[in-house]
Structure formats: C-alpha cells, structure tokens
Amino acid sequence: MKKILYILLLLTQVVYSQTRLDSLVLKELNSYRTSLNLQPVSFTKDCFNVSEKNTDSMLIVKNTIFHSENFIRAEVVNRVVVKIDINEKDVDSILAIEIIKSWKSSEKHNKILISPKYKFVGSSSKILRETKGFNGKMIKMYEVLSTMNFK
DSSP states (O other): OHHHHHHHHHHHOOOOOOOHHHHHHHHHHHHHHHHTTOOOOEEOHHHHHHHHHHHHHHHHSTTOOOOOBOSSOEEEEEEEEEEEETTOSOHHHHHHHHHHHHHHTSHHHHHHHTOTTOOEEEEEEEEEEEEEEESSSEEEEEEEEEEEEEO
C-alpha cells in the first residue's frame, strides 16, 4: 500500500525545467534593464514555477490571458507571432528578442519590466504553433505564449 501511495505521489509531482528560450528571454530582459542603468534581475525557481504553471493554465483555457500584480509580485503575459526566415538557425534568440520587444511596446508591461523594486524573475515561454509559409521567401511563423513572474 505504501508503494502505491508513493508512486501516486511521484506521478502528481510536476517538475518544471527552464528551456533555452526561457533563459534567452531572461538574458534579453537583463540586457534591456542594464541599458537603462538598472540592476539585472536574477532567476529564481519559485518565480519560474509560478510562470510555468500560469502558462500551462492558459494553454488549457484557450484565448485567455491572466495578469496579476500585487505588492510583492507582478506578472507579464504575452502572445506574440513572429515570422522568421526558414533557414534561420537560432530561432530561440529571435523569439526572445521579439518577446521582450512586444512587452516593451506596452506601457503597462514595460513599467513592470523596468521596475527597480523587482529583484527576481522566472520566465516561461511555450511555442503554441509553428507553421511554414511564403512571403517572398520561405518563412516559419511561430506563435508563442510567454509569462514572466517577478518578485
């Protein structure tokens, strides 16, 4: 009986791990912050876990984007579509740049990105769709859902 309970407990534990895209989004964020003479934010697992769970929740509840902000935490969420040359080798870097660029273009999101009160962050980005097309040249279009949780 104990073995069965232990196995069930293991099956219910969700272990999230940061992807290369998540790391590059954080790198782009810190590059932006340091360009404004702000301190970079540090990755923390608890912020990452919150971001990952929220991103997964939004994948389940289609066309819904959740935002939250309170005195110790803030979250930015975005759905972005990026067109990239089909021969591009470093898709993750381009996606990370475009994710941060789209947050910067929103006054509310940008205010959170550059707030000096936040010291820690976790980022979760999921590619929702990848399609091929032609726009004078072969391209791939990526639809990406991204969440960052700050504290």
